[in-house]
Amino acid sequence: MNDSRIEQLLNLAGGQENIRLVQHDDVNTTTLTLLNRKGLNLSLPVVSNLDADIRITGDQCYITLEDEFSQLYHMLQVMGVRKAEGDALPETRRTRKKSLLYFISDVFRPLMPAILGVAVLKIVLAIITLFNVYSSTDSSSLMDSQTFLIFKSIGDNVYYLLPILVAVSTAYRLKSNVYVAAAIGGLMFYPQMTALLSGEEDVHFMGVPIVSQALFFSASIWVILTIYAASYLERVVERISPRAFKGILAPLLTFLILVPLVLMILGPLGTWIDQQLPDVVDSLLNDVPIVAIMLLGAVYSLMMIAGLHYWLVPVMINELMVNGFSLIIPVMLVAFVAQAGASLATGLRSNQREFRKLAFWATGTALLGTPEPAMYAVNMRKRASFYSALLGGAAGGLYFGLLSVKAVALGGSGSLLDIPLFMEAGSLNLLHVCVGLVISFCVSGVFTYWMIGKERKHA
Structure with missing residues (x-):
């Protein structure tokens, strides 16, 4: 929180003397209550820059801002703006009506230190692996060493446990039971469930087919929606349960009814996708390959959110076995680069130092095969950023489709370090790969920068 942002906020509030009290809550927001709502200066262009949520109720005016590290709250207290003793403020902040994308971003923000930390570790290990592959000396002992394998496990562990982390973060945001949420998020890791969904046999639950794709059930969007439903059920049940059953009946009904219900909904959905998606992709690639690659470039990020991208892996392998090359593998790379371009532009447009730092780091990790920080923590916070990233993926995919850009080997990380996979003699x-990536990065970045600026002018 820099001095210029504090000054902008004070101008918006009508000066320090117009602030009656300041509060910070456990959802990482700071709320200012004004003495006189007429002192509020809405003509300033900084309203959109500050991302302020303004609520006027009668003679009271409240300004709510995100303040994840409590810097704004503490700086205002140092300046002498304090909550008066015994001065109660009922419902000082408004629950902002946020889109699903924004809520998902809120869920992922606290997870970023862990995700970024292991992302950098994975990038270092990928660079070591790349040097090992193209090194003239035989250093296979390093790659097979227990030390390297342990470091690789450390790098993969956070992503392996991501459904549990997402479930806990969602429950914290919704003020529901985090331990129940963790149990739901870890369901697909239970050895018996893993063995059951291994694909060796058809699985049915109460007569309903369950797709043999555990990773689909563990996709972030399904975990978040399940925990959201569980939090709603918990509030309703706790309100009507007898005192003897409080704290017990809600988890019981969640495990007994809600989780099986989710499986019965997602099971047929996953089964239908398993039957239709590969055939649809193959048909599009054969009949209209340019349109297919462009569409995949646009929606690949959405497929990641829903866990649908796992169904593309067998298609990629089949392409390599039948044709000797893959047209889908480049799509992954162009989609990640588009997320990086939007993240960079969002960071450049931001006036928040911590968010800007996150956006720049996320840009780097997205370029090197880890798009989650850019996609979830940065671009989803603004629809302009996220939609521009999809547009950038479509633009790059269109170029790849027109020039029939192909990968000649299976890499799968979507990193710039995978560029050697596109080397084809003669x-x-x-060159077309590099051009397509530049197009994707620039289109998403330019549109993000322009659209965010346009939003601020009309705010």
Whole structure:
């Protein structure tokens, strides 16, 4: 929180003397209550810059801002703006009506230190692996060493446990039972469930088919929606349960009814996707490959959110076995680069130092194969950023489709370090890859920067 932002906030509030009290809550927001709502200066262009949520109720005016590290709250207290003793403020902040994208971003924000930390570790390990592959000396002992494998496990562990972390963060945001949420998030890790969904046999639950794709059930969007439903059920049940059953009946009904219900809904959905998606993708690639690659470039990020991208892996392998190359593998790379471009532009437009730092780090990790920080923590906070990233993926995908850009080996990380996979003797395939990535990065970045600026002018 820099001095210029404090000054902008005070101007918006009508001066320090117009602030009656300041409060910070456990949802990481700071709320200012004004003495005189007429002192509020809405003509300032800084309203959108500050991302302020303004509520006027009668003679009272409240200004709510995100303040994850409590810097704004503490600085205002140092300046002498304090909550008066015994001065109660009922319902000082408004629950902002946020889109699903914004809520998902809120869920992922607290997870970013862990995700960014292991992302950097995975990038270092990927660079070591790349040097090992193209090194003239035989260093396979390093790759097979227990030390390297342990470091690799450390890097993969956070992503392996991501459904549990997402469930806990969602429950914290919704003020529901985090331990029940963790149990729901970890369901697909239970050995018996893992063995059951291994694909060796058809699985049915109460007569309903369950797709043999555990990773689909563990996708972030399904975990978040399940915990949201569980939190609603918990509030309703706790309100009507007898005192002897409080704290017990809600988890019981969640495990007994809600979780099986979710499985019975997602099971047929996953089964239908398992039957239809590969055939649809194959048909589009055969009939209209340019349109197919463009569409996949646009929606690949959405497929990641819903866990649908796992169904593309067998299609990629089949492409390599039948044709000797893959048209889908480049789509992953162009989608990640588009997220990086939007993240960079969002960071450049932001006046919040901590968010800007997060956006810049997220840009780097997205370029090197880890798009989650850019996609979840940065771009989803503003629809302009996220939609621009999808547009950038479509633009790059269109170029790849027109030039028939292909990967000649299976890498799968979607990183710029995978560029050697596109080297093909006697062709300009590698050059077209570079051009397509630049197009994707620039389109998403330019549109993000322009649209955010346009939103501020009309705010």
